Amino acid sequence: MQKVVKQRMMALNGDEAVAWAVKQSDVDVVSAYPITPQTIIVERISDFVHEGEVDLEFIKVESEHSALSACVGAAAAGARAFTATAANGLQLMFEILYITASLRMPVVMAVVNRAPSGPINIHCDHNDSMGARDAGWIQIYCEDAQEAYDSTIQAFKISEDPEVLLPTMVTLDGFLISHTLQNVSLLPEEVVHEFLGTRKVQRIKVPEIFGDKEVPLMLNPKYPLTFGPLDLFDYYFEHKRQQIEAMERAYKVIERVHKEYAEISGRSYGNGFIEPYKTDDADVVVVGLGSTMGTAKAVVDELRGEGKKVGSIRIRVFRPFPRELLRKVLSEFDAVGVLDRGISFGHFGQVYSDLCAALYGAKDAPMMIDFVYGLGGRDMPQKLLKKIFEEVLEAKVKGPEPVFRIRGVR
Amino acid sequence: MAKGFVPNIKQLPKFMKEDPGILQGHRACAGCGCAIILRQIMMARRKPIVIANATGCMEVVTTIFPYTAWRTPWIHVAFENAAAVAAGIDAGRNKLQRAGRFSGDKDISVDYDVVALAGDGGTYDIGLQALSGALERWHNFMYVLYDNEAYMNTGIQRSGGTPFGAWTTTTPVGKKIKGKPLTKKPIVDIVVAHRIPYAATVSPAYWVDALKKFRKGFETEGPAFIHAYGVCPRGWRTDTKDTIKLSKLAVETCFFPLYEVINSEWYLTGPSLTIAKNPDRKKPVEEYLKLQGRFRHMMLPENKWMVEKFQELVDENWEIILKRAKNV
Numbered sequence A: 001m002q003k004v005v006k007q008r009m010m011a012l013n014g015d016e017a018v019a020w021a022v023k024q025s026d027v028d029v030v031s032a033y034p035i036t037p038q039t040i041i042v043e044r045i046s047d048f049v050h051e052g053e054v055d056l057e058f059i060k061v062e063s064e065h066s067a068l069s070a071c072v073g074a075a076a077a078g079a080r081a082f083t084a085t086a087a088n089g090l091q092l093m094f095e096i097l098y099i100t101a102s103l104r105m106p107v108v109m110a111v112v113n114r115a116p117s118g119p120i121n122i123h124c125d126h127n128d129s130m131g132a133r134d135a136g137w138i139q140i141y142c143e144d145a146q147e148a149y150d151s152t153i154q155a156f157k158i159s160e161d162p163e164v165l166l167p168t169m170v171t172l173d174g175f176l177i178s179h180t181l182q183n184v185s186l187l188p189e190e191v192v193h194e195f196l197g198t199r200k201v202q203r204i205k206v207p208e209i210f211g212d213k214e215v216p217l218m219l220n221p222k223y224p225l226t227f228g229p230l231d232l233f234d235y236y237f238e239h240k241r242q243q244i245e246a247m248e249r250a251y252k253v254i255e256r257v258h259k260e261y262a263e264i265s266g267r268s269y270g271n272g273f274i275e276p277y278k279t280d281d282a283d284v285v286v287v288g289l290g291s292t293m294g295t296a297k298a299v300v301d302e303l304r305g306e307g308k309k310v311g312s313i314r315i316r317v318f319r320p321f322p323r324e325l326l327r328k329v330l331s332e333f334d335a336v337g338v339l340d341r342g343i344s345f346g347h348f349g350q351v352y353s354d355l356c357a358a359l360y361g362a363k364d365a366p367m368m369i370d371f372v373y374g375l376g377g378r379d380m381p382q383k384l385l386k387k388i389f390e391e392v393l394e395a396k397v398k399g400p401e402p403v404f405r406i407r408g409v410r
Numbered sequence B: 001m002a003k004g005f006v007p008n009i010k011q012l013p014k015f016m017k018e019d020p021g022i023l024q025g026h027r028a029c030a031g032c033g034c035a036i037i038l039r040q041i042m043m044a045r046r047k048p049i050v051i052a053n054a055t056g057c058m059e060v061v062t063t064i065f066p067y068t069a070w071r072t073p074w075i076h077v078a079f080e081n082a083a084a085v086a087a088g089i090d091a092g093r094n095k096l097q098r099a100g101r102f103s104g105d106k107d108i109s110v111d112y113d114v115v116a117l118a119g120d121g122g123t124y125d126i127g128l129q130a131l132s133g134a135l136e137r138w139h140n141f142m143y144v145l146y147d148n149e150a151y152m153n154t155g156i157q158r159s160g161g162t163p164f165g166a167w168t169t170t171t172p173v174g175k176k177i178k179g180k181p182l183t184k185k186p187i188v189d190i191v192v193a194h195r196i197p198y199a200a201t202v203s204p205a206y207w208v209d210a211l212k213k214f215r216k217g218f219e220t221e222g223p224a225f226i227h228a229y230g231v232c233p234r235g236w237r238t239d240t241k242d243t244i245k246l247s248k249l250a251v252e253t254c255f256f257p258l259y260e261v262i263n264s265e266w267y268l269t270g271p272s273l274t275i276a277k278n279p280d281r282k283k284p285v286e287e288y289l290k291l292q293g294r295f296r297h298m299m300l301p302e303n304k305w306m307v308e309k310f311q312e313l314v315d316e317n318w319e320i321i322l323k324r325a326k327n328v
């Protein structure tokens, strides 16, 4: 095992932490467009570039659609590319999200979660990135600024792994993480460089044109390749199948990268996929994403003080969804409260429906209740969360109905 | 890649044989003027090129997995973003060159010119924002608009580049409204308003003129824009044998004048310059219109006014260009 390296502590908010990760990660091209609460990321990267502290091409595009399109162009040209956005910006990228994944471009994007319009709002909920969960991107939801820094660095390594070659979204809660100061430990730049290396280019065989030669998978005059051809019913499905399989392979890579990173940084987040808190002897748990799960830890402590056997589980990786793991882990409990900071109108919150699918048919499946909360940045105070835990404890006795509950709303 | 890049026109056949850039056997319709433009771009290369192609006919006819007509690095991402993708390629290339990233790898070269290729829909309409942004940011690339004057790939719908009177499936010839009531957006004016170093129009019939302009586009430091006239027999309802004839008539009638705009200064070129000096050589636009099914309704006696109106629009545009041209 490698020795944990000495690190520098800086007071940074979540956006700045991401900007620092980008600065240190040998990124070649950043292409981004400002939107609250992501703006600090583009501002800090601009500072780094204008001060000459990092050598990257920052394309200050005229829209998010172009931001991601330029990332795809840059990545196809062999560069390491990064972008960042939120809500409306992410939605403007929607078309290109799918294409990025389909072209297997290892682009990394920070999504600073913000409630989608309308009405227009700038505060946190997860409906923006949840709306993109089917686009073929790996999704990592962070709990705090430190994790946003760590995950951004890990994301490049995961995305660029030849077994994966898929884009990654690192999400952090708007304002709650993006704008709140925290002591963040930064790795020395050379350690990050060593961990990541510069962008490598995969080699592939195209026997019809280049015979046995393994040619670089990039826009390259030496071995010209065609990216993004028309692809109809006779091959499209096979290409989707490859994407499905790449997502499956990503589990192993995410786990490995998380472990390697832990060895040098001394920081880990559960097993990389989920982070359980005081669940060993718990009867009921609450499951959710993002910064709320920090609050949940405090509430767990409080309830434990009252003698209640409760715990919490934070889902960190939402795509690929750790379904086997969650099926196993959640089967240990009697009742599970699911916290959804998003809603699929006409159905449940997204985390709840994915969990139900993962637990379908499990022998000891717990009862599960969906708690939709926090839309448009509505606060989730400790008191409310405590009440939710109590509802789950009560459900253990009285049964789960109704399974769909909206909390913190008038 | 071929050993040398076309130093003079006599070496073209050999050059194109060794390194065609795009192959025959693609699925463009017989007589497609746009496919000719692709070859002419290839003929004008000074070094390898990388193409970012918008969704549209040229994307569709040159590829269908597992086939490709391209022997040059090529990427298609979406319809409205050819300029943005090209911008990303430009930025990536610049950084990789500067960092000497692949200099030790003999299988990789990052020394190439960047081309964005899009139709009129992908340029006048849905791609205009990305184009404007890329011009403003001064990317080092050449944007080629192949203008077949409608959304051909989706089956002939009108665009901002469709001329007055033309029949399309969304500007049908009805009892009340006959064809497109409005005319073409002045796309080159819009582009030139960005004060880019080089813009030009080309018609594939005047291929030496076209090659020179494409070559200048490649050599331009910063953004260059080429507006290429592309006959679409399928969508224009024209005879496939008339493609070059129409490509000439468009210029001879001054419907599509040939010129270049160098640092915001306008210069007529080739036959358009000749016509400017000998105005009697300007042909009536009816000669151009009457060969095309999309204007057939305009030939009926009761629609004569449409031909007159078309002629007025052509004359107006020609006068504007004459006033601007420095060399007449």
Ligand SMILES: Cc1ncc(C[n+]2csc(CCOP(=O)(O)OP(=O)(O)O)c2C)c(N)n1
Residues within 6 Å of the ligand: B055, B056, B057, B058, B079, B080, B118, B119, B120, B121, B122, B123, B148, B149, B150, B151, B152, B153, B154, B159
């Ligand atoms: C965002 C989006 N809207 C619509 C389409 C459908 N579409 C594909 S190609 C095309 C028209 C292309 O027209 P043009 O740019 O003139 O190229 P052409 O096919 O005429 O060569 C349209 C409308 C699309 N692919 N993407």
Ligand code: SF4
Residues within 6 Å of the ligand: B027, B028, B029, B030, B031, B032, B033, B034, B035, B057, B058, B061, B148, B152, B153, B231, B232, B233, B234, B235
């Ligand atoms: S429809 Fe028109 S532009 Fe498209 S390939 Fe056929 S002739 Fe060319």
Ligand SMILES: [Mg+2]
Residues within 6 Å of the ligand: B119, B120, B121, B147, B148, B149, B150, B151, B152
């Ligand atoms: Mg068109």
